[in-house]
Each structure stands twice: as C-alpha cells, then as structure tokens.
Amino acid sequence: MKHSSHLNYSYKDYIDSPEGLADSIAETLGCPVTIEDANHRIVSYSKHEKNVDEARIATIMRRKVPEHVINGLWKQGIMAKLFESDQPIIVKTIDSIGLGHRLAVSVRKNNEILGFIWAQTNDLSVTAEHLEEMKEAAQWVSHHLLRQQAKKKKTEENRKEFFWQLLTGSLQNPAEIKRLAKKFHMNLQGQLCVAVFEFTEDMSQAVERHAYYLTETLHQTRIVNRIFDDQQLILLVRTDNKEDANEMNQAFIREFTQKMKERLNFEDLKGAFGLIYDSPTLISDSYKQALKVLELKEQYSAGLQHVDNYQDLGVYQFLNELSSLQKRENYKNDALTNIRTYDERHNSMLLETLKVFLEKNSNVHQAAAHMHIHTNTLNYRLKRIKEIGNIDFKDMNQKTMLYLDLLIYENEQEDL
Template sequence: MSHSLHPNNSFKDLFDSPEGLADRIAENLGCPVTIEDANHRIVSYSKHETNVDDARTATIMRRKVPEHVVNGLWKQGIMSHLFESSEPIVIDKISEIGLGNRVAIAVRKNKEILGFIWAQTNDIPIDAHHLQQMKDASQLVSHHLLRQQAKKRKTEENQKEFFWQLLTGTLRHKTEINRHAKRFDLSLEGQLCVAVFEFTEEMSQSVERHAYYLTETLHQTRVVTRLFDDKQLILLVRTNNKVDAAEVSQTFIRDFTQKMKERLDFEDMRAAFGLIYDSPDAISSSYKQALKVLELKEEYPKPLADVDSYQDLGVYQFINELSALQKQENYRNDTIEKIRNYDAKNKSMLLETLRVFLQQNSNVHKAAAHMHIHTNTLNYRLKRIKEIGNVDFKDANQKTTLYLDLLIEENERESL
C-alpha cells in the first residue's frame, strides 16, 4: 500500500462487490479505508494493510465499531458533525479510544444517512484534493448502500407486521411464532421483554433517526426488532441470562434515555418495560405491562418518577382496580375515619404520622427524620393511634390494608 494520497485519481467505474469498492477507494486515497452502514456495521474494508490503529483492528474483528469508540466520537463532537454536514472532516488522533488520524464523510441520500467512509491517514498531509476524493467516493458508495437499503426496508416491513402480531397476541402458538421468526432470521431464544419509549412531542425525522441509530449501536442488550407507533418506539429486547435480564433491560433504558438527551437535547420522554419471559408467546403480555407502566407514570408522576419496570410498580400495579372496587362497594376504612375525626377535633397530625410511618416501612427513626420530629414525639403519636384506631402494628395484614387505603386516598386527592 502506498504511503501517499493520490488526489488525481477518480472513481469512474462502478463495482458489483462492496469489497472491491473499499479496495478501490483505498487505492485512490493511498490509505486504509472502512465503509460502514448507518449503524456502524462494516459493509466493506480494504485489505492487506499495515500500521493500522487499534480502533480499526477492533472494528474489523467484530464487524462493527466498538461501542467505546462510537461514544468517544460522539463526545468529541465528530459524529454530530458527520450527521449534520455533507462535507468530509479531518480528525486528529484520539488516543483514548485507539483512533489514529482520519478523514471521514457521511454517505447520504439527501438528508438521510446511509453510512460512513473512514480513511486512516496516519501522518499524511490532507488538502482540498483529498477531501474532494472523499466526496467522490461517498457518491459511489451511496449507490451501493441504497441498493442494500431497499432490500433491508422490504424485510423490515414484513418484520413489523410479524412484530405487531406478537404484540397483539394474534400469533399464540409457539411453533407458528418460531416458523415466522426463522423466516425473518430473528432469534427469539433466551429472555424476552418489550420496552416502550414514549415521546411527548411529535417524532421528527431527526428524533426517529437517532432513536433507531441508538437501538442498533448500544451493545449491552440485543434489540430483536422494533417499530415506531405514533409517539412511541416499541422494542423487543433479548438477553441470554435470566438472572441479569432485568438489570440489563434497566441499564439499556437508562443509557438510551441518557444518550437521547445528550445528543439531541431531548428531555421529554418516558420509558417502560414489561415482565421478562422465556417464551415468545408471552410477548403480548410484556407489551401490555409496559403500556400499563407508562399509563401509571403519567397518572402518578411523583411516586413513579424513577420506576421503569412493571415488576417495580409494586402495589401500583393494582391501585386503580382497588380504587374502582372501593367506590363500587362504597367502602370505607373505619380505623382511618376514627383517626381523621380525632385530628379534626384536636388539630393533630396522627393520620399523617401513620401514613409516613407505614411509608417508611415502620421504621421509627426514618419516619421521625422525615417529619422533622423527635422519636419520642413519634412514639407518643403511635401510642395514640393504637388507642384511637385500635391498631396493632405487629399485624402485617392490618398494616398493609391501612397503607393501601391511605395510598389510594392520597392519589385520589392529587388527581383532583
């Protein structure tokens, strides 16, 4: 391989093979070249090179750019520049991610990103002719990626229909589900759950593009398939280890949300995922649960602000049903009524004390600290609560009933 760029060469001939395409661009530029798709998977790379850097070596070995390299490029503002500009950019060495000197350009069709070309230039001086070579190369690569994309889009449309059938429970038999999954080359083995990201504003093409991009480039979990529905991005995610599945799903949601905020300054979004199952015929259940989490997060924003998982809803899974049943049966808790009447007559705070005490898992010190009172004061109030309401704080059933009834009352007041 030559060690100087050849700015006078042009790309007049087309190639059926993307491998030959990368080699030809590298020959013209005189340096190693990698062609990636829009999600940093390798489409083609030039062969028989020496003095390649760690980032390039790792990318070729994995057939995809390592996540720490992608993250480093975003932090340096390089990916933002590539997404926004059709011009090539010169990138100085970034040692912390193993990246040597580069020239890079986004391959696009109008405003849509199709992929990227990266040339490792080492210490070769770059001038306007070399940058024009990259622009010429991007036009050539665009034709190849457009053909790939047309095939991919047709497959994705069929996958979306299959995914909707799973989400709605139209496909219920595992044998039939696996037959369709094999047809679309989708792996449904392992632990599966549905994650939903809900955007509170209209999904612009930019937001949709970045959201799709992130589902492909975050490595800690496997996105089996995805679709956009109005203001929601719905994902089917898969992990191999049942023990780590919930933790991985929460990490994925946290990282996805954080990167959307960082890269698009996008604050208005909620996230949720359903229970994790080891059979694809339960995907519709996981989807309904994820939607339930989003519904409850909107209804009870304060107590559920940090809850993403259906499993972590706790009693909130059933709170609306319990509330509706209580209204239907004209239910009331006599213990709570007695304490409320006492408070009204004596201008005391026993009911609030009971609520905080139960909320703090019957921990006297935490409850006293939360209310900014002395533990002796709290113990006195608890003694009065026992006497007035005939409360036995050793009775788990009674405490649970009181806690739920107080929680329902509180939520109904806040919703007024």
C-alpha cells in the same frame, strides 16, 4: 495520502456489491478506508496496511465499531458533526479510544444518514482535493447503500407485520411463529421481553434516527426487533440468561434514556419493560405489562419514579382495580377518615406521618430522618395516630390495608 483525479471512473464497478468498494476508495486516497452503515456495522474495508490503529483492528474483528469507540466519538463531538453536515471532517488522534488521525464523512440521501466513511490518514496532511474526493466517494457509497435499502424494504414491512402479530397475540401457533422467525432472521430463543419508551414530543425523523441508532449501538441487550408507534418506541429484547436479564434490561433502559437526554435534550422520556418469558407466544403479555408500567408511572409519579420493571410495581399493580372496587361498594377506611379530619381541624401532619412510617417499613429512625424530625416527635405522632384511628401497628393486615388506602386516596386527590 496521495493526490488523484476524480474517482467515479472506478466506483461504478462496486455499486451492486460492497466487495472492493473500500479498496477502490483507499487506492484513490492512499490510506486505509472503512465503510460503515448508519449503525456502525462494517459494509466494506480496505486491505490492511502498516500503522493501523487499535480502533480499526477492533472494528474489523467485530464487524462493528466497539461501543467505547462510538461513545468516545460522541463525547468529542465528532459524531454530532457528522450527523449535522455532509462535509468531510478531520479527526485528530484520540488516544483514549485507540483512534489515530482520520478523515471522515457521513453518507446520506438528503438528510437521512445511510452510513460513514473513515480514512485513516495518520500524520499525512489533508488537502482541499482530498476533502473533495471524500465527498465524491460518499456519493458513490450512497448509491450502493440505497440499493441495499430498497432490497430490504419489502422484507422489513413483512417483518413489522409479524412483530405486530406477536405484540397483539394474534399469532399463537408455535410452528408458524418458528417458521416466520426463521424467514425474517429473528432469534426468538432464550428469554424474551418487550421494552417500551414513551416520548412526550412527536416522533420526528431526527428523533427516530437517533433512537434507532442507540438501540443498535448500545451493547447491553440484544434487540430482536423494533417498531415506532405514534410517540412510542417498542422493542423486543432477548437474552440468554434469565438471572441477569432484569439487571441488563434496567441498565439498558437507563442508559438509553440518559443518552437521549444528552444528545437531544429530552428531559421527560420514560421507559419500561414487562416480564421476561421463554416463549414467543407470551410476548403480547410482556407488551401489555410494559404499557401498564408506563401508565402507572404517569399516574403515581412520586412512588414509581425509579421503577421501570413490571416485576417491581408491587402493590401498584392492583391499585386502580382496588380503587374501582371500593367506589362500587362505597367503601371507606374509618381510621384514615378520622385522622384526615383531625389534620384538617388542627393543621397537623398525622396522615403524612403515617404514610412515611408505613413506607419505611415501620422503622422509626428512618421515618424520622426522612421527615427531618426527632424520633421523640415521631413517637408522639404515632401515639396520636393509634388513638385517633384505633390502629394496631402490630397487625400486618391492618397496616397493609392502611397503606393501600393511603395510595388510592393520594391519587384521587391529585385527580381533583
């Protein structure tokens, strides 16, 4: 790294174009430089030099920082420091992600992160003057990125309107959808679905920044578009292979929620996605389904704790409708009523036993293990259940109705 005077004499030439911006900074600092936007996509990078590390090479080849490098920087606390402060930091070698010595600084406007500058210093010592030069470089890069943001702002507003049209189903003309998708560079080919994350806290700017950042840096899925609505983050997700889509979406939901918990201490963040369709005219259906999953997860938290896909709701899809219908018709299940009355009189657990037995698909050994009782004890209870409720466990129709009525009854008890 070489010493130099102040930088601004040469940076003015590159505010409108990123070309040469990194070269100008690299020439001043005397080492390779990479400029990234807030989501780790390359804005500009300097000419190659000797001893360039693996992380820099992979970033330039992909035009974006590899996910394992980003994860490594978070685990080492590097990214947290860059998010928290506008001061340059010295980063020591991290062999596990192929990263050599670095001098790094966040590029920002007030508290908003616009991007990052990374200078590969190798083994050269870093002085106070170098740190000051990095701070000044960040100011000039900030000017460039702000100008780029201003150009995109109007386009983004129109893009959001188009996205809401798709989510609400108010736009159904395939030709018009295709035209607008091309105009806003939204790839609507392949398999599409909507994912929704629901936050319990109000969506502060810091939360939005981290959420947006994660949707850009997690690589399992392709995010076509995103929008924040009150306490929800709504995403349009695309994949080319329908067979792998559900698995990929589930992995994305779980990793996103896990990383938000790790980085912002969110303990109660729920995510869900609707069915996958191959037509953009059905995006609104997927959106409604994702919202339905979130609603039912809140309502039936015990039974749906690990469900995040509309496809996996099973009978829970219809419980609220069945409950409403039963109330209108003054319906009651006599078998459950008799068993419940018996439990109340004898302080027994027959109703709970029945539910576990049905949940375990009538498997005596699994049900007994779940309840931590002997199989003989379970068989005795089942015998009493059959007698009191006049139940035939070989009748699939009767067992199905019993299970549905049990779920509805439990939900009604929670509402009391």
